[in-house]
Amino acid sequence: MGVIAAAAGARRRARLDDARLYVVSEARTPSGRLAALIPGLARAGVDVVQLRDRRLDPAGLREEARACAAAADAAGVLFIVNDSPELARASGADGVHIGQADGAVAAARALLGPDRIVGRSTRGGAMLDRAAAEGADYASVGPVWETPTKPGRPAVGLAAVADAARRARIPWFAIGGIDARRVGRVAAVGATRCVVVRAVRDALDPLGAAALLRERLVGAVPRILSVASTDSGGGAGLLADVKAIVRAGGFPLCAVAAVTAQTTIGVDAHAPIDADLVRRQVAAVAGDLGIDGVKTGMLAVPAIVEVVAEALAALDPADEVPVVVDPVLRAESGASLMGDGGEAAYRRVLLPRARVVTPNLFEAQALTGIAADDPERLAREIHGRYGCAAIVTGGHGARSSDTLCDDAGVLEIPGPRLDARTTHGAGCTHSSTLATLLARGVPLREAAAGAKATATGAVAAGRPLGAGAGPVDVVAAR
Template sequence: MSDDAARRRARMADARLYVVSAARTPSGRLADLIPSLAAAGVDVVQLRERGLPDDALLDEARACAAAAAAAGVLFIVNDSPALARAAGADGVHIGQGDGAVAEARAIVGPDRIVGRSTRGGAMLDRAAAEGADYASVGPVRATPTKPGRPPVGLSAIADAARRARLPWFAIGGIDERLVARVGALGARRAVVVRAVCDAPDPAGAARRLRERLVGAVPRVMTVASTDSGGGAGIVADVKAITRAGGFPLCAVAAVTAQTTIGVEAIATIDAEMLQTQIGCVAADIGLDAIKSGMLAEPSLVEAVCAALDALDPLEEVPLVVDPVLRAESGASLLGPGGDDAYRRELLPRATVTTPNLFEAQALLGTDVDDPAALARELHERHGCAAIVTGGHGATADDTLCDAEGVVAIPGPRLPVRSTHGAGCTHSATLAALLGGGMPLRQAAAEAKRTATAAVAAGRPIGAGAGPVDVVAAR
């Protein structure tokens, strides 16, 4: 490999923000914008132009190539290997219908880059196998730049983050909100079109997009209550979300006066206030996952559901429902009618619910003590996956039922008393991992390991069941 080839491929591997534009934008000629885009953090510029005669298109491509070289960014031509070579571009990007990668490379030469459009999955694997230097995955959302092409959705982005064997970019409808979402799911790179080219200030838009992409971590909201003893509730959730690599957000449903022995008092938040907490954060910061914990009253369960219904369904935000019905000490944490509100309102909206054995029995109105039967019944009744957490039955194993069936998630039973907050730690960890795009079964196994480690590191303080400590867990 020549020095030029190595330099181009290394810069593509390090790239984060890729802008695709016609030769002319509302702000002016693309070639003239390239210096300011480069200064704003754009790493790659692609010329996608279908409205110019060949000679005019070559002139624009050469001007862009010269501007990109001077600014230190890569310049790519769309579709045409011959134009890329004639203009002195750094490479070409080809679609699925534009021939083989080898054919494009034969035209542009071995020193230049060849990129391939894919919809993720097997297409992404084939792009790597045929020798593409990078790929795009999308469109994530329906976009006028790809008319008639159905979106691949966010699941394809999470899958690409796990499987890709070459540099890849999320593409399709990427704006300042979506770029943070795909970044949280593992996309390190993004292609933008209108969000930069149609912006009144293209450089400013590019700068904000790059900042949001580079700084993306799963934004995970706990909708729960306080535990003044620090073992469970929002305090435990925040620690677990942070430990799992997420950025914690919260909506407070109730405040408790609570110790390791019991709950001395509960003061609930106004239902409208709870709904507003969730809604304002979702609108401004955005959400990658939500975990619900202690909600105290049916009206608060309903407020959470109203807030969930107001979210954009295209953002596909997973919801982990930890049906907190009783404290570790046995005290009731849910008012009359709360179980029905969970069954009627919240569980049908959940991605997964994480009751312990007793909570599963209460939700199903049964005394059956078989975790597999309980998990299966919860899944069949409500449509969500169900994890009946271990520790209260014959074994310490968790039991998961999803669309693929029932599976046991093993874990040891630890001879310790410091177990307060294990369920909160488990569900909050699970939410953070799902928010980062991890598949459910893998996330459930990791959440089990994390909760077990938090119990092992628990603090033997207080007169009752001491708090777990996920921060000290190893």
């Protein structure tokens, strides 16, 4: 390879490394010719443009590809053609993207030379590993959601995206069903690059649509909704949730369920928020900002448990938003924080919607109606009845460890029993951390261990304030 070709290859791969937004389109879009749109798309933040058009005859496709290649070169973006290394070479494209069954990477490389880019479609997992081993310069992972551009191809889901974020050895792009609403979901679980088709191609304002996608992808942070109540002492409730969410790498959102006048000794008074207002808070956040994870805490009365379950049911199940239910039934001081019938409401409507429920020993007994002190039995019972994973947190019984039961069985998550009275808010810190880690795509068992460690650290760094159990401090924890 000559010096000029080597320099061109290095420039292409540097652009690929920096690429975030990749647009696929036919030669003719509702807004005009793709080649004419490329300069504007580049200004809007598009880094890669791919021509995929099966309607054109070979001569017409070659003409459009050459026009796109010239426009992309002038605009400083990468231009890729679909499937055909021959077309990529003939048109002067920067490279080719080949499907899962559309030829070998080595064959494309032999035709194009080492200075051009070769991409490969994958469904993640072992296919992503094989793409890297084949020598692909980049890969796509998807479809994340079902999409009419790939009819009949089942979605891989967000777990495949999160897995790719951990395992990929080459640049990769999430693809499939991604739009301005869902781009934050893939970004939350670790995607830093994405491919879009209809979200730009079919937009009334494709340049504005591209700019918005770019902004939301680059600025994404997991959005975690805490549906909980205040604690005027700051150790538990919404304030504890906010601190833990930020510490775990999320952006906190809230729906206030109740207000308490609370000290480290007890709850002097508490009042629930109107249930319909709680529902509207959740709906407002979901409709405008979007949600990547949910933690529920003190819900105060059965009516609020009911409306929270209804609001969560309105979320798109395809978005796979993890819900962590911390069934706050009483305060650290022993004061009741749930109205009559609350346990029944949890069992009937909320636990079936949870990904994980995180009761302490006493709450697990109340939810199951079993007086046993065996956390494994209680965790198994909750998982078996409601289908959600259950973590019976330690600290209230003979064990300091947490006990997790999920589809894979029972796991004990060890942790020390600290000689500290600064335990107020440990449960809130644990569940909020867990919700944030799950929203980031961390596997459940790893997330549970991380939440346990964070809560333990928050107790160790707690503040000896007040006459009773002092507040934990997750911000000061190491």
